[in-house]
Amino acid sequence: MAKEKLKAEEKRALNKENFRKLYGIFRYLLPYKAKFLIGLAFLVLGSFFLLAFPLITGKLIDVASGEGTWLLNDINSIALSLIVILFLQGIFSFFRVYLFAQVSEHAMADVRFALYKKILYLPISFFDRHRTGDLMSRMSSDVTMLQTTFSTTLAEVIRQVVTLAVGIAMIFINTPALSVFMLLTFPLLIVAAMVFGKKIRVLSRQSQDELAQSSTIVEETFQSILAVKSFTNELFEKTRYQNSLKQVVTIALKAATYRAGFISFIIFALFGGMVAIMWYGALLLQRGEMSVGDLISFAFYTAFIGGSIAGIGDLFGQIQRAIGASERILEIHQESSETEESSNNDAPRFKGNISFDHVSFQYPSRKDMAILEGFTMNVEAGEKVALVGKSGAGKSTVAHLLMRLYNGYSGSIKVDNKDIDSYDLSDFRKNIGIVPQEVILFGGSIRENIAYGKPSATIEEIEDAANKAHALEFIKSFPEGFDTLVGERGVKLSGGQRQRIAIARTILKNPAILILDEATSALDAESEQKVQLGLNELMKGRTTIIVAHRLATIKEVDRIYVIENGKIKESGAHNELIDNLKGTYHHLVNLQLVN
Secondary structure (H helix, E strand, O other): OHHHHHHHHHOOOOOHHHHHHHHHHHHHHHHHHHHHHHHHHHHHHHHHHHHHHHHHHHHHHHHHHOOOOOOOOOHHHHHHHHHHHHHHHHHHHHHHHHHHHHHHHHHHHHHHHHHHHHHHOOOHHHHHHOOHHHHHHHHHHHHHHHHHHHHHHHHHHHHHHHHHHHHHHHHHHHOHHHHHHHHOOHHHHHHHHHHHHHHHHHHHHHHHHHHHHHHHHHHHHHHOHHHHHHOOOHHHHHHHHHHHHHHHHHHHHHHHHHHHHHHHHHHHHHHHHHHHHHHHHHHHHHOOOOOHHHHHHHHHHHHHHHHHHHHHHHHHHHHHHHHHHHHHHHHHHOOOOOOOOOOOOOOOOOOOOEEEEEEEEOOHHHOOOOOEEEEEEEEOOOOEEEEEOOOOOOHHHHHHHHOOOOOOOEEEEEEOOEEHHHOOHHHHHHOEEEEOOOOOOOOOEHHHHHHOOOOOOOHHHHHHHHHHOOOHHHHHHOOOHHHOEOOHHHOOOOHHHHHHHHHHHHHHHOOOEEEEEOOOOOOOHHHHHHHHHHHHHHHOOOEEEEEOOOHHHHOOOOEEEEEEOOEEEEEEOHHHHHOOOOOHHHHHHHHHHHO
16 A cells, blocks of 8 residues: 555656645745745846856956957956846845745744644544654655745746746857757756656655654654563664664665766766867857857856756756645645534533433444444433443443544434534533543643643642642642643653543543543552542542443442443443343453452
């Protein structure tokens, strides 16, 4: 699949369809079009002034040798005009670079923000299909490629085209015979540029993909550093990354070989052509058919034209890569988003009645495997129910569907007797809180992580939430207290401490419906006891669904649902189910007691 995608990307052409893709990103420049157009004007003016340099240089030689006359017949005046041209060209170049930089920096910041915003509102199913490293590559490498295109490449293409067009026009006006002779060398250069350029583009694309792959390895290793060290797989990961880098270097060097060969060919062909042209020019000079100044002007223009031809091929290759980058970014923008957040700060509060009526569901990534089949469950407002069953039975899937993380199910799911899809998504999720098994904290302070449940919370509200979560004691034991940095993903805190921070965060959110997804299954007995105290506080007055692995933690719930093969196999209170000696629940409890 990856090879097919790479092959398709290699064949991108500079056609109308692909330029339309690039325009999809170019529209981000429109708010800054005034600066862009002014910069473009400076670019064109600078190019014209620079192209006047060879003409005036030739006239300087002619006036000095007495072979001709010009508007300025004084050598000093002509030399001064050359200095003025160079000075003005420098001024134009400064403003051109500065204005283009302003446009590209602001526009690419808008691209990054729009892409980040888009990804943020994409459904969970999107993240199931895409690796984090790939998304990070699109946010960084692809946008950087576009930034280079709009700040440098685009300007260079315009400058080279202007140089090529004006330069050819000038040599045909001044030295038509020599110009025809020079143009005979063009076909060879153009064919070589096409052949080398295509191969270089292919290798550059492969190099970019391999570099992205190596970055993914690094990211995955750092994210799973605990697993790496616990399995003593440092050597394995080091070797894996080293092999990936070797592949990057191999492809990059192969591309460099073609670039070096192309540059060497261009240098030989360019200067070889210039020698032939100078030879023919010397013959014309000897016959008196042109002046020394005209020959020197022609030589300068030829150098400019040759440089433009050599540069345009690589610049077009960069534009083709930019088209590929824009395509990958636009692919994300074409994904279907969830509804953005509501501006309603006072979302209607749910009572908490929940019903699943013959719900069937398969994950988008596993359409051949049914997770829920005709699942039916009713929970009254304020009830505490537990979902138990073997791994893969569908317990967490029930929570995912209730939170509207996935669509595509059959049957109906209702909250307060209304279909969940009829609610505003943001208002709906504001009413649901979750404490997962694996709590991921942000890399800021404890205060910031608790306040994530309610960004506008006061310090008093944060402390009260921490107290109710039985987290205040360990927080105050830290020298920095609530300002203690938790480290990336919360690695500086223990599992129980992270869970209590998550509970405090959820208490601050104050949801009507609470989901506890195996919130204590990964904790030791002491930590579990402390976390359970926080959970008991959190569950007060809320409809609670507990996805349970440790059955000892759910004895006091109102009802237990035993899920098997995506359906409710048994339901009832703990005492009722445990007395059914042939029941699944009784069997699961006995297994845990034996273990």
